[in-house]
Amino acid sequence: MVSTAAKPYRAAGRFAWHFAKGKLGGDPAFVELLRRGLIPPNSRILDLGCGQGLLAAWLAAADILCSVGNWPREFPPAPKVTSYRGIELMPRDVERAGVILGNRVVVEQGDIRTADFQSADVVVILDVLHYMPFSAQDDVLNRVRRALGPNGTLLLRIGDSAGGWRFHVSNYVDTIVTAVRGHTPGRLHCRPLAQWKRTLEKLGFAVTSVPMSQGTPFANVLLVGKIGNGAAVHV
Template sequence: MTSSFRKRLLDAATAPYRQAGHFAWHFARGKLGRDPVFFSLLADGAFPPRARIVDLGCGQGLLSNWLTAAGRLHAAGDWPPDWPAAPQLEAYRGIELMPNDVNRALPALPPGAVVEQGDIRDAPLGEVNVVVILDSLHYIEPAAQEAVLERARDALAPDGTLIMRVGDAAAGLPFLLCTWADRLITSVRGHRLGTLYCRPAAEWQRTLERLGFNVRPQAMDAGTPFANTLLLARLKA
């Protein structure tokens, strides 16, 4: 991937946030540009060719614009030759607790995408082939985490994919840095952070396997001081 492609994708994915205000646009630039997970999901072909997504704890819905921009660049032939084809975003529904984030998401959403204010502990998840949970499950209590994961599995079509990122509570100082950064970013976004319910990445993996997923863990913190793990989980046939 060249740096000019990187910039074109970032520009296309963040342009819609100009309509959502200064903060939303800068936040989108910072997060999509610096967090390795967004480029990696495309480079690794994490999504099925036609993705119907529910995004739990979606923040300002960055993933919807990221995949829409990727689809446009791919259709225009502007795509790294060593990457799999960009997924086609057939449906995107984000669920987000904080009204501030929902309000930043709404003016920027691509056609057909939806972001709803709700609590992932009880919001209906619908029927999808991808459930995304990026950095949002550790905000809720362990029993609720288990219940969300069970409902995520039940929402998935056969062969469905769960894409989940977690801080690895077994990682020592880099994990502590994750939690400090979480507190800082949460307060910059205008919220207060309560208790966090983190676990070692290996424990998350075991939980998903028990629920019927094949899991591929991948370090997802390149270029950052943090200890984040991406768990790419596919429902066993």
Template structure:
């Protein structure tokens, strides 16, 4: 089977968990898992270490958890694609989001298989995490809260722990403005009115991570007409 078709099938399998939530949630999950390049990247680049204890801050409807579960199912059913390394078996997943509707959808889809809590990323308990995930979340926090959260993540992670994040690169230009516009529409649709977003250029994100105590590696830049993002993997320097 061609690689695109194989990933499409995996996305369908993961999205099927959301059928119980209704058509729009299901179709959103399916479209996101099929077209957002970060999900493929997570498997092709083995971005999730084995036995990870994951805390996914701003998890939304926990697409990451369903994606990883579908990968495990597919691997154990003998339908794996050799373009990807063997998928990591995680030890635990805890998703936290401030939006109760997202957590409700995630619970409907995933049941008791994972831990899901409504809460603010800034005050989340990170104890025990070996992998903290922040995918497209940090710009929702104000600048000081971003620094404090990254500091808390650094303090909580063990020496071999990891922070996996994706940030927008708002260095300017049409793409950055389009991306900010899309983000503002999503906020309005989710009932957050005209809340401000707190974007940075990629250079600023990298500087902030360094200041907080991380050594950061760029994994991939992802861009379309409407956005410019970067997936980063950050390891804590010695505490």
């Protein structure tokens, strides 16, 4: 699955390809989204801070492999995606994402602090909000809540600042990877898990938290926020 999803990035250069293989193979979030069925079928996905659009490539590969029967029996079927819209600040990443664009896949250069989110069924924010001050994080989450339709889902991965030494390792590696990807590392704005949950609950989300660092030394947690019937998901 990793090699299928990473393959299109060969056309975007060695860095984009190797980065895709490393991230998709080493970050548990991508497999877990599928294994736990966290993306409902036929969703309009909005991926904020999408980088080079790895999630779109991953879901496209999942769809192909599932439809030819090359799919783990214990996983729910790969979700068919109605559309994927990524918004990414860095032009270099948007350029790398050029190789995965299609009818239903767009990646726009923009700043999620000001971009129009329009409407979506699933909003994905993986490892992004800590780059901006708390007031901007709150504003983004408010606008996400308004963009989500009935039964909408927010998939927000954060680093838990109460996570002890693992949290410090996360931040250290984050700073290195940020530099390797050609960005300028800046101050990080992190919160403890309990505070993240309260923030989302105040916005009306029923929140479930799932540890999302398996196989890594990090303190990452995926927050699954559901609106609609108010029921937290079973994960």
